[in-house]
Amino acid sequence: MNFDLTDEHQMLQDSLRRFLKYSCNSKTRNEALSSETGVTSDLWHAMAEMGVIGAFFTEEQGGFGGTGADIALVFEELGRANVVSPFLDSALLSGRVLAAAGELDRVADLIGGDLQLALAHGEPTSRYDLNYVRTASVNGILNGRKAVVVNALASDILIVSARTSGKVYDEAGISLYFVEKDAAGLNIQDYALIAGGHAAEVTLDNVQGSLIGEEGKGFALLKEAYAIATVAQCAETLGEMTAATELTQEYLVTRQQFGRPIATFQALAHRMSDMLIEMEQARSAVIRAAGYFESDERTRDINIHAAKNLMGRAGRLIAEESIQMHGGIAMTQEYELAHIAKRITMADHRFGDTDYHLEKFMALTQS
Amino acid sequence: MDLNYSKDDLAFRDEVRAFLAEKLTKELSEKVRLGGDLTKNDMEGWHAILNAQGWLAPNWPKEHGGAEWNAVQRHIFDDECASSHAPRVVPFGLSMLAPVLQKFGNQLQKDHWLPRILSGEDWWCQGYSEPGAGSDLASLKTKAVREGDDYIVNGQKTWTTFGQHANMIFCLVRTDSKVKQQAGISFLLIDMNTPGIEVRPIILLDGSAEVNEVWFTDVKVPVKNLVGKENDGWTYAKYLLTHERTNIAGVGFSTAGLAAVKRIAKAEMSGGKPLIQNPLFAARVAQVEIDLMAMNTTNLRIVSQAAAGGAPGVEASMLKVKGTIIRQEINDLARRAVGPYAMPFVSEAVEGSNEPLPDPHDAGPVAAQYFNNRKISIFGGSNEIQRGIIAKVKMGG
Numbered sequence: 001m002n003f004d005l006t007d008e009h010q011m012l013q014d015s016l017r018r019f020l021k022y023s024c025n026s027k028t029r030n031e032a033l034s035s036e037t038g039v040t041s042d043l044w045h046a047m048a049e050m051g052v053i054g055a056f057f058t059e060e061q062g063g064f065g066g067t068g069a070d071i072a073l074v075f076e077e078l079g080r081a082n083v084v085s086p087f088l089d090s091a092l093l094s095g096r097v098l099a100a101a102g103e104l105d106r107v108a109d110l111i112g113g114d115l116q117l118a119l120a121h122g123e124p125t126s127r128y129d130l131n132y133v134r135t136a137s138v139n140g141i142l143n144g145r146k147a148v149v150v151n152a153l154a155s156d157i158l159i160v161s162a163r164t165s166g167k168v169y170d171e172a173g174i175s176l177y178f179v180e181k182d183a184a185g186l187n188i189q190d191y192a193l194i195a196g197g198h199a200a201e202v203t204l205d206n207v208q209g210s211l212i213g214e215e216g217k218g219f220a221l222l223k224e225a226y227a228i229a230t231v232a233q234c235a236e237t238l239g240e241m242t243a244a245t246e247l248t249q250e251y252l253v254t255r256q257q258f259g260r261p262i263a264t265f266q267a268l269a270h271r272m273s274d275m276l277i278e279m280e281q282a283r284s285a286v287i288r289a290a291g292y293f294e295s296d297e298r299t300r301d302i303n304i305h306a307a308k309n310l311m312g313r314a315g316r317l318i319a320e321e322s323i324q325m326h327g328g329i330a331m332t333q334e335y336e337l338a339h340i341a342k343r344i345t346m347a348d349h350r351f352g353d354t355d356y357h358l359e360k361f362m363a364l365t366q367s
Numbered sequence: 368m369d370l371n372y373s374k375d376d377l378a379f380r381d382e383v384r385a386f387l388a389e390k391l392t393k394e395l396s397e398k399v400r401l402g403g404d405l406t407k408n409d410m411e412g413w414h415a416i417l418n419a420q421g422w423l424a425p426n427w428p429k430e431h432g433g434a435e436w437n438a439v440q441r442h443i444f445d446d447e448c449a450s451s452h453a454p455r456v457v458p459f460g461l462s463m464l465a466p467v468l469q470k471f472g473n474q475l476q477k478d479h480w481l482p483r484i485l486s487g488e489d490w491w492c493q494g495y496s497e498p499g500a501g502s503d504l505a506s507l508k509t510k511a512v513r514e515g516d517d518y519i520v521n522g523q524k525t526w527t528t529f530g531q532h533a534n535m536i537f538c539l540v541r542t543d544s545k546v547k548q549q550a551g552i553s554f555l556l557i558d559m560n561t562p563g564i565e566v567r568p569i570i571l572l573d574g575s576a577e578v579n580e581v582w583f584t585d586v587k588v589p590v591k592n593l594v595g596k597e598n599d600g601w602t603y604a605k606y607l608l609t610h611e612r613t614n615i616a617g618v619g620f621s622t623a624g625l626a627a628v629k630r631i632a633k634a635e636m637s638g639g640k641p642l643i644q645n646p647l648f649a650a651r652v653a654q655v656e657i658d659l660m661a662m663n664t665t666n667l668r669i670v671s672q673a674a675a676g677g678a679p680g681v682e683a684s685m686l687k688v689k690g691t692i693i694r695q696e697i698n699d700l701a702r703r704a705v706g707p708y709a710m711p712f713v714s715e716a717v718e719g720s721n722e723p724l725p726d727p728h729d730a731g732p733v734a735a736q737y738f739n740n741r742k743i744s745i746f747g748g749s750n751e752i753q754r755g756i757i758a759k760v761k762m763g764g
């Protein structure tokens with residue numbers, strides 16, 4: 001057993017950390033937050049040039065990485081630097097669907113930084129159920145509504161799931177389509193997200209789509225892409241939790257009340273210790289989810305569900321305790337922690353929440 | 368022991384319900400329910416309606432225009448107001464300053480300021496906290512120096528809730544820096560329109576603009592605006608903090624919040640069934656409900672005791688801690704319940720879109736409320752400070 005990073009990973013981590021430290025600050029983030037689409041193209045291109053997007057794909061897919069470990073490493077750094085940019089949705093989630101479907105030209109554009117994507121899968125009443133698709137396709141003509149589609153407005157083209165057979169909750173019968181942004185009958189209602197970035201409600205009214213991969217076989221592609229996206233989300237949240245914990249630790253030893261640093265109050269010191277303990281647990285959960293990503297499906301899924309559940313619980317503790325122990329200052333939009341805490345909390349609403357993954361974990365481990 | 372409301376209590380409840388049905392407009396209650404930012408007009412309008420009814424000041428003595436309700440009546444009133452989504456009455460003048468003036472103000476001050484609080488002519492804000500003086504309030508630095516018939520005030524207050532609406536602020540200021548911190552503080556009433564005062568908004572993490580920084584540069588305050596004696600302000604401040612404890616547990620808010628969570632969870636589907644039937648989610652809801660039922664009774668027990676003459680000291684701290692934990696847990700459940708729809712940034716501060724944002728359960732910005740309500744365990748004496756008080760009272764030290 002060996003928990004050290006490989007030389008390549010160490011290099012990638014070092015250069016990424018250095019780059020993000022230099023290029024991401026509250027000013028660039030506020031630009032991203034207030035930009036029309038939530039994407040800052042300078043950062044996107046610079047990261048693509050560094051090979052960050054390439055690290056999401058295997059060599060056969062045109063990249064130079066693609067393992068759970070590669071991806072967790074990148075996303076932890078993005079989280080640590082508190083980056084607001086749709087790498088997760090546009091490049092990883094959408095990209096892995098296309099890569100698995102053999103759309104390698106598009107993947108090449110993506111790796112080069114020249115393509116923005118959005119995966120329109122969830123629907124207003126699907127909650128976190130991956131198999132729920134009501135949007136229907138008849139001969140490639142799509143009708144339905146997609147909910148909270150991250151990066152829809154900035155995307156160059158949409159990937160839309162639609163049902164070609166079966167019932168609303170059936171895994172079989174889900175197909176995937178490209179939909180052009182200027183397609184007739186497509187409506188995109190864009191809005192900002194609490195954690196930064198943008199999403200949209202997408203309505204399809206007799207919209208022409210073009211099939212991706214095999215008809216009716218979309219679920220397997222989605223499941224695979226959601227699995228790696230969940231690992232990435234956990235890693236990003238781990239990075240954010242690290243940042244929150246460091247900020248809080250620093251603040252407790254600096255802030256004086258009653259003539260002494262508030263870190264000297266045991267009521268706070270012990271809770272800081274609990275945060276640090278949970279951080280170690282969270283790191284282990286993410287390491288497991290990333291490290292078992294290439295093993296058999298059951299082992300992989302057990303560890304992913306475990307990680308997302310643990311991150312939901314530990315994330316809540318870190319976000320809430322960080323705010324509470326800072327006092328009023330953490331309630332202000334201007335202070336870095338507020339933004340970090342919002343990202344940690346909102347991560348619980350992506351790819352299944354704490355309870356969703358607990359249920360899945362129970363189902364897999366009770367037998 | 369009798370856990371039921373008496374006939375009189377029930378009659379009172381009917382009266383409150385009829386009043387709310389008649390006077391609380393749908394427009395206003397919807398705004399409150401959906402967590403919209405209330406305008407100054409909204410708040411002043413509701414204040415005036417309560418005043419006309421004689422229900423604005425439940426705790427004031429009758430001689431000053433109060434209602435003098437008993438503990439159960441206050442509980443009923445708070446509960447009914449919260450469940451019909453009435454606006455919260457702005458407490459700074461009514462429940463914070465007024466008791467201090469009633470006890471420590473001179474006759475002129477009482478005659479002048481108290482009626483204006485009821486009529487709404489003055490909007491008061493609270494100038495206690497400073498950047499360096501939060502929990503350790505006695506370390507405050509804002510200085511007042513006597514010059515003839517005036518004090519000259521210099522310094523900065525912060526976190527001033529609704530400072531942007533207020534025309535008056537009651538402040539703790541340092542009038543003697545040579546003595547022990549607590550012994551050199553005075554309680555001043557300051558007109559916000561005096562030259563030298565500047566109010567700057569602080570935007571909170573949910574995008575709301577409710578708190579401010581207030582800066583004082585050579586601000587002249589007439590000596591007649593000193594409450595009580597110079598350098599005795601700490602006594603009055605402590606009286607203010609311990610006196611007004613109505614609704615500190617926020618039981619009404621929690622009850623309304625829990626009902627909303629259940630309503631959402633009945634409509635939200637998860638795995639083909641309503642979320643409320645999901646055992647994991649249902650267990651979370653049930654646990655909070657159990658806590659809230661007990662809190663309901665804890666609150667009534669403690670408030671009745673206080674009304675009967677027992678001082679609500681350490682028990683008020685208990686209500687604050689547990690009450691805020693329950694409220695925050697309910698906020699957390701609401702954000703969980705709506706699933707991915709917790710993510711949109713629903714704020715009136717968002718410009719550019721006229722289309723309504725997606726809100727399938729008509730639940731309002733539940734995630735924003737979750738973040739905003741992190742404040743309730745920080746302000747009014749943080750939960751850590753309250754636990755410190757409980758421990759000190761119960762174990763000495």
Ligand SMILES: Cc1cc2nc3c(=O)[nH]c(=O)nc-3n(C[C@H](O)[C@H](O)[C@H](O)COP(=O)(O)OP(=O)(O)OC[C@H]3O[C@@H](n4cnc5c(N)ncnc54)[C@H](O)[C@@H]3O)c2cc1C
Nearest residue numbers: 265324325326327328495496501502526528742746749751
């Ligand atoms: C939304 C909002 C509205 C507010 N409105 C007003 C207002 O209208 N007027 C006004 O005057 N003030 C107002 N306040 C200020 C509020 O009262 C202070 O935030 C509060 O007193 C805490 O002070 P602080 O924020 O400086 O935190 P600090 O006092 O710096 O505390 C930081 C952390 O240390 C903990 N801590 C401090 N001392 C101890 C100790 N001895 N033992 C254990 N833990 C300790 C605290 O509990 C907290 O967790 C408001 C605050 C907020 C957030």
